[in-house]
Amino acid sequence: MNYHVVDKEYRDFADDIEAVSIHYACAPGGAEPDWDKDRVTRFMPLVEPGVRRLRLKLPAQLVDPQSGLPVSAYTLSYYFEVWRGGDRQYSQIYNEALDTRAQAARVRAAASAARPRSRKRSREIQ
Amino acid sequence: MRRGSELVAGALGWWQDETGARCVAYRGPLEGANLRLHYGFDGWREPIHETRLESVGPGLAVAQVPELDAHLALDCAVTDGERWDNNGGVDYRLWTGFDALDAHMHLSGPGTGALGMRSLAIAMASAGMVCGISSWLDNRALDRVDRAALRIFPLVWVRPGDTELEEVRGRLETGAVGLKLHPTVDGYPAHDSALDPYIAIAEEKRCPVACHSAPGEADPDNIRRLAERFPAVPFILYHTYLGPHEGRRRAAAHVREQSNLHLETSWCRADVVIRLVGEVGAGRVLFGSDASIDGPTHYDRHPPNVEGRETYNAGLLTLVEALGPDAARAVMGDNARRLFRLNGNSRGNSR
Numbered sequence: 001m002n003y004h005v006v007d008k009e010y011r012d013f014a015d016d017i018e019a020v021s022i023h024y025a026c027a028p029g030g031a032e033p034d035w036d037k038d039r040v041t042r043f044m045p046l047v048e049p050g051v052r053r054l055r056l057k058l059p060a061q062l063v064d065p066q067s068g069l070p071v072s073a074y075t076l077s078y079y080f081e082v083w084r085g086g087d088r089q090y091s092q093i094y095n096e097a098l099d100t101r102a103q104a105a106r107v108r109a110a111a112s113a114a115r116p117r118s119r120k121r122s123r124e125i126q
Numbered sequence: 127m128r129r130g131s132e133l134v135a136g137a138l139g140w141w142q143d144e145t146g147a148r149c150v151a152y153r154g155p156l157e158g159a160n161l162r163l164h165y166g167f168d169g170w171r172e173p174i175h176e177t178r179l180e181s182v183g184p185g186l187a188v189a190q191v192p193e194l195d196a197h198l199a200l201d202c203a204v205t206d207g208e209r210w211d212n213n214g215g216v217d218y219r220l221w222t223g224f225d226a227l228d229a230h231m232h233l234s235g236p237g238t239g240a241l242g243m244r245s246l247a248i249a250m251a252s253a254g255m256v257c258g259i260s261s262w263l264d265n266r267a268l269d270r271v272d273r274a275a276l277r278i279f280p281l282v283w284v285r286p287g288d289t290e291l292e293e294v295r296g297r298l299e300t301g302a303v304g305l306k307l308h309p310t311v312d313g314y315p316a317h318d319s320a321l322d323p324y325i326a327i328a329e330e331k332r333c334p335v336a337c338h339s340a341p342g343e344a345d346p347d348n349i350r351r352l353a354e355r356f357p358a359v360p361f362i363l364y365h366t367y368l369g370p371h372e373g374r375r376r377a378a379a380h381v382r383e384q385s386n387l388h389l390e391t392s393w394c395r396a397d398v399v400i401r402l403v404g405e406v407g408a409g410r411v412l413f414g415s416d417a418s419i420d421g422p423t424h425y426d427r428h429p430p431n432v433e434g435r436e437t438y439n440a441g442l443l444t445l446v447e448a449l450g451p452d453a454a455r456a457v458m459g460d461n462a463r464r465l466f467r468l469n470g471n472s473r474g475n476s477r
Contacts, residue, residue, distance in 0.1 A: 016235070016237060018234040018235045018237070018241075018262070018263075018264060018267050019234065019262070019263040019264050019267070021263070021311065040313075041310065041311050042311060042312070042313055043263050043285070043308075043311050043312055045285075045288060046264070057313075083234050083239075083241065083263075084237070084239070085235070085237025085238055085239050085242060086234050086235060086236075086237030086238060086239025086240055086241040086242025086243075086245060087237065087238075087239025087240060087241075087242075088239070088240065088241075
């Protein structure tokens with residue numbers, strides 16, 4: 001598997017939410033992400049009333065600019081863009097420390113027969 | 127009461143009297159015997175004029191304006207002597223030579239924000255847009271608005287694998303006029319084979335596909351690959367290319383070589399659009415603006431929102447003048463009407 005998956009969920013805080021997107025970027029070693037260069041934006045589909053969920057496909061490794069070496073521990077930064085009543089609102093920026101090696105090890109130990117992650121999986125969520 | 131026929135809906139539009147003379151018609155919130163039309167031409171160039179609006183029926187007043195045909199656009203506001211209706215501060219515009227259609231709009235629902243109905247209505251009236259093609263991330267949003275009131279024709283937003291084919295088919299059979307693809311936001315390459323069942327429906331229904339064009343997944347190279355697989359389906363590159371000029375040049379080259387590709391001009395300055403028309407021909411370029419991402423002032427925002435240097439309203443005057451009447455009519459509406467199979471007339475009957 002050459003990517004790392006993380007599920008993100010957004011729960012609507014009002015009935016007139018018209019759409020939600022997630023913006024995210026990854027940066028190694030606690031560095032600030034370069035939003036202009038690395039930002040990814042994805043629509044979050046409504047999977048049940050008031051609940052939006054999306055599976056992010058993140059890199060398994062990043063190159064640390066300091067050392068030039070690949071690292072599997074990095075920070076995922078993300079925020080939500082919420083359309084409500086025709087207006088755009090933004091959440092705060094959340095930071096999440098990830099270590100894809102640890103996650104991969106857990107996945108391997110827990111489910112050696114797990115299905116491959118694919119677009120089909122996303123269809124089932126929707 | 128004078129008899130006549132209204133040519134364009136909305137607070138301000140054209141009206142034709144029984145002699146065939148074209149008048150400005152007002153059916154906004156102001157009324158009374160003192161209604162006056164305050165107007166200028168082509169971006170409020172001096173001199174500014176004022177003329178009486180004559181009541182011709184309940185809630186409808188009209189004014190004859192001389193020298194219309196000598197100008198591109200009429201910019202105006204209405205007063206009853208005490209109050210002003212200036213369209214929320216952004217004034218009204220009517221184009222004299224065509225009924226303008228914005229081929230790239232977004233309407234998120236009935237809300238009062240930038241992308242709500244009211245903002246879009248004000249924005250459209252400020253730029254003389256009599257109708258538009260709209261899409262939204264969630265197709266259900268457009269079910270909750272009175273599209274007919276704004277003359278908005280919806281696209282079906284397609285997420286390959288997520289959007290049900292039957293939903294696409296159903297929406298195209300009940301008013302939607304095409305498909306919308308956004309490979310960047312939805313995370314797939316624009317030539318993804320998972321799109322094929324959807325494009326096959328577009329082919330069957332004879333409707334076009336509008337695709338966000340930008341660096342990465344939505345690159346024009348990818349869009350061309352998709353267009354090559356479906357040569358009978360018109361594809362519209364939204365924004366032409368939302369990125370550096372190199373991408374715009376590449377998009378234009380694809381349009382020259384692939385006959386079912388077309389360019390849409392949102393966020394391109396007038397000089398860029400003029401160049402694109404020169405490269406690919408007026409029949410292959412559609413005006414669009416992404417309204418009303420920037421709210422009621424979308425077409426006349428200060429500081430300017432088109433590459434930070436130009437407002438849409440100012441740029442359109444430059445564009446229309448440079449293109450001349452026939453090419454301007456094509457770019458500003460007739461091309462979109464043809465591709466989306468709306469009524470082909472550029473005056474009056476938008477569908």
